[in-house]
């Protein structure tokens with residue numbers, strides 16, 4: 001299943017949420033990374049045919065989202081950012097209901113509900129009310145409902161927001177396990193979510209794509225520009241004005257900063273091997289100036 005996006009524009013009244021986005025997504029796990037307000041949810045709603053583009057084209061497996069939404073919907077599983085639950089239902093009933101919405105027969109539903117519960121490791125919680133589920137269980141159930149109908153395209157919008165670190169890791173591994181032959185599009189503002197599981201990444205900022213490629217390519221964007229420098233706390237403000245600080249930690253009465261700089265800061269820095277977070281920050285910093293009206 002591939003998704004081809006060409007010069008996509010989305011305006012909400014006078015506000016431009018997506019500015020000429022062009023992107024090809026193939027099978028495997030695709031990570032859509034960007035800060036809040038970047039346009040991730042808008043892009044996902046267009047791919048899932050819930051929102052109409054202002055201009056440009058989105059073609060899913062040969063079907064245009066505007067001209068041919070029905071076959072796309074039949075092959076799609078979607079976990080929205082805000083996933084509402086019927087809190088009074090138990091997990092089995094909720095999945096059975098979703099199966100009805102997806103036009104599955106009674107026997108297909110029985111077989112698939114049991115299979116997806118197994119896949120997300122909720123079999124033993126099938127009879128519990130979903131209103132009583134923990135954050136991690138809710139997100140796993142969210143994936144289970146998206147898997148009903150056995151879709152070839154899975155779109156998951158910020159699924160790890162609100163999960164604790166342990167739940168987040170388990171959830172990522174679950175996504176990697178179910179991806180298989182599918183195309184999975186995962187949006188997040190958390191770099192580590194992408195690092196672990198995605199083979200392709202796009203970075204969206206203020207409606208524009210500022211990077212597309214493999215995670216390793218994003219890392220190289222920060223090559224030679226990541227430094228560690230030890231400073232006196234009083235120097236912090238001056239350095240913050242000049243450079244992008246990625247992290248800081250206190251050491252006795254000194255501070256150690258990790259920062260992005262085109263040259264060795266004050267000749268006092270030590271060059272550091274970049275990671276994915278550094279690459280992300282580096283592309284965000286270098287494209288900050290190209291805002292549109």
Ligand SMILES: Nc1ncnc2c1ncn2[C@@H]1O[C@H](COP(=O)(O)OP(=O)(O)O)[C@@H](O)[C@H]1O
Nearest residue numbers: 012015017034035036037038039040041042043
């Ligand atoms: N229905 C809407 N009407 C007007 N502006 C919207 C609407 N939905 C989103 N926006 C704006 O579009 C921008 C992108 O939003 P969104 O796609 O939700 O970003 P993200 O998911 O990356 O946080 C934001 O500035 C948001 O305020």
Ligand SMILES: [Mg+2]
Nearest residue numbers: 040041081158
């Ligand atoms: Mg969003």
